[in-house]
Ligand code: SF4
């Protein structure tokens with residue numbers, strides 16, 4: 041039985057299920073195999089060749105992400121041959137990739153650069169100018185494509201096709217001019233793009249980047265604090281990471297961007313929609329109400345201290361209760377607010393004012 | 405939801421009704437796309453063509469408000485063709501006979517006349533649903549926002565029960581919640597009938613327990629629901645406290661409501677932004693937004709998840725929970741919560757369903773590789789509940805409820821010849837106080853619009869991009885016309901996000917007798933043209949999902965504004981996203 045469903049990886053025996061790849065089993069047992077074009081949500085394409093492993097009896101190295109296991113396979117994920125291959129491959133990738141760390145990583149982490157450094161791949165094999173077109177006139181406010189950083193792994197286009205299902209971007213052009221583009225080089229705003237930002241999130245090098253932080257020259261992602269929280273839009277409850285610049289706003293913190301948690305750790309599986317990923321500028325918007333306000337005799341709203349406002353609100357509500365009875369008051373709480381806040385509003389309505397006239401506004 | 409979001413990808417049959425999933429719940433839609441890609445069959449029942457219909461096996465484009473007919477006819481097929489799960493029915497349900505009999509007169513042929521869906525399609529869908537093991541139903545406000553919303557839900561429940569599609573992965577009945585914490589707000593007791601955890605205020609045991617726990621006298625009389633409150637604002641209701649909601653833009657029949665608001669003695673609101681409702685406030689407290697506070701949200705799949713503070717609120721703004729505590733104390737309450745974990749503990753202490761959940765556990769535990777805990781979770785060792793009714797029906801037996809069709813409160817007539825439905829779009833959110841401040845969303849969809857079928861547009865001399873007036877018995881608004889086959893002939897559709905063309909000036913406040921939810925989805929309306937598109941301000945008009953726009957009859961080269969370029973582009977777009985033409 042045992043040879044039916046086991047393989048050997050680096051000399052140790054592991055079980056596998058039909059259809060699983062070398063990478064699946066390695067990942068389950070925390071055995072690191074470098075990857076660039078792989079994403080668990082996407083069909084394997086075996087394009088980048090960073091994940092090559094050696095299988096006994098196979099003449100050529102095989103991509104771990106795309107090679108399905110067969111009973112009894114004996115596999116090595118690390119040895120001298122693989123190392124040599126990897127170094128060569130990474131050095132080749134680096135010939136048309138910025139080597140200076142700051143240029144290589146203006147925003148999101150650059151996995152290729154990190155990998156090349158990790159495997160000590162020589163970065164001095166010369167430099168070729170990238171000929172890829174960047175669609176500089178695209179007026180979309182969210183996605184910025186930096187062709188120098190692109191390695192054509194096609195994670196972005198496959199995500200747009202396989203996960204988001206809209207096919208807004210695609211590999212275009214030939215040979216050294218191959219690039220990521222849209223039909224007729226249209227702006228994303230004029231395509232079927234739904235601005236989900238998934239292409240940004242899956243890109244391993246940061247070639248697909250968030251436009252505003254890059255244009256504004258915000259700090260790169262590695263200098264930001266990530267705060268995991270729950271999206272405040274629909275009822276799916278996606279988990280997202282606020283990337284906060286702690287020093288901004290005189291130490292009050294500013295949200296530079298939102299990123300999604302790793303695949304497989306949350307309900308949203310690394311995906312977000314346009315609202316979750318991009319609609320957070322309202323947080324720091326100048327229209328925010330910043331002080332308590334009381335309507336004066338003149339019918340206008342006037343800034344007030346917290347004490348004044350609380351006194352005014354309390355006596356106003358209590359006066360209604362005294363004059364018209366407790367059930368003349370209504371409490372509207374919000375499905376936008378937290379559990380705890382809704383709990384306190386219903387408790388205030390019931391325990392402080394004595395009425396069950398309390399309902400969340402969830403009608404729409 | 406009786407199931408979890410992660411189970412959707414494994415479903416074999418998805419019946420999506422009254423849910424514009426890809427726009428209202430994009431992430432759920434991704435899971436559905438994934439299921440379809442893996443070979444699942446999807447049927448979408450919706451009066452409008454939506455993105456999901458482009459990948460569905462069938463689109464049942466029913467007349468708005470005729471859901472009961474469609475669903476009862478499906479039940480009819482399942483009964484008459486002997487496709488019921490008798491064993492499940494015998495073991496787990498009550499009152500089966502009543503439903504079995506009541507659906508007999510809802511034949512697919514009769515249903516075809518009322519709903520406009522062919523009897524064959526009804527039969528096909530019913531058979532497929534009944535005979536597929538992992539068959540789930542997904543619905544949202546398109547089902548509930550009717551004067552007969554509760555009936556619609558009962559009909560769906562009947563289908564689920566008679567086929568035994570419950571208590572198993574990837575099947576069941578799954579309402580997708582519109583707002584982030586609808587589930588949580590209900591769970592927490594922000595309803596006139598229930599204390600936290602769905603414990604009735606008029607249940608003597610519950611009442612006594614909470615009086616003891618809170619140390620005060622409580623009213624045992626259920627209160628008014630929101631729909632009722634809004635109808636008597638200014639009459640019986642004399643004072644309002646409103647936290648984080650723009651009732652003026654979200655509630656139906658606004659003109660009447662605004663009159664009532666003027667007759668109130670006192671209004672307190674707490675908001676991050678000024679909105680239509682704050683114009684009536686006597687006191688406004690500046691509130692923090694989600695990124696500025698701690699707490700929890702509970703999502704559609706009953707998963708309690710943490711909200712964490714990333715940045716400080718601006719100026720003197722404070723978290724809503726701090727404001728409510730301060731206000732209660734200003735009224736003499738003497739509360740003393742030091743943080744939201746304290747508040748959650750008190751909530752959990754008196755409600756079994758959440759008794760095992762605490763901020764501490766949410767901080768430290770992962771379940772099934774995911775964060776958050778799904779209630780019911782009765783004790784601190786309990787891992788949470790992925791899908792409901794695993795071991796039979798949760799409380800006692802599942803009750804069959806026979807439902808008879810009642811037409812919507814208001815149907816088209818001579819004066820108002822069209823049926824208006826309202827809804828949301830991908831690029832905005834409710835009153836759009838947040839999303840319209842976001843440039844990309846604003847660029848995608850800057851203007852209010854109404855979708856109208858080419859046939860109805862032609863009759864009224866309206867062409868694409870014209871400014872039109874939409875009117876109902878309650879009021880009128882002006883916006884752009886999008887001439888589109890997305891809507892059925894005889895029907896029009898408007899998004900509800902736009903302050904300058906508030907769809908809820910038009911909608912009917914007739915409520916469902918049980919839940920009080922207003923009839924946002926059907927009312928009679930009429931459209932007249934007020935200005936030609938060439939006379940309207942130039943600007944870009946990006947309808948949310950612009951496939952299927954009807955465009956012949958205008959020349960793109962002469963187009964006064966960019967929208968036509970978009971429309972032109974849209975015409976060249978293939979309907980199915982899988983086959984790009986170029
Ligand atoms: S932009 Fe990024 S994800 Fe897309 S092909 Fe280039 S490197 Fe890969």
Ligand code: SF4
Nearest residue numbers: 200233234236237239
């Ligand atoms: S933002 Fe989303 S829809 Fe647009 S191109 Fe990127 S992946 Fe595709």
Ligand code: FES
Nearest residue numbers: 077086088089105
């Ligand atoms: S990750 Fe395997 S070939 Fe790219």
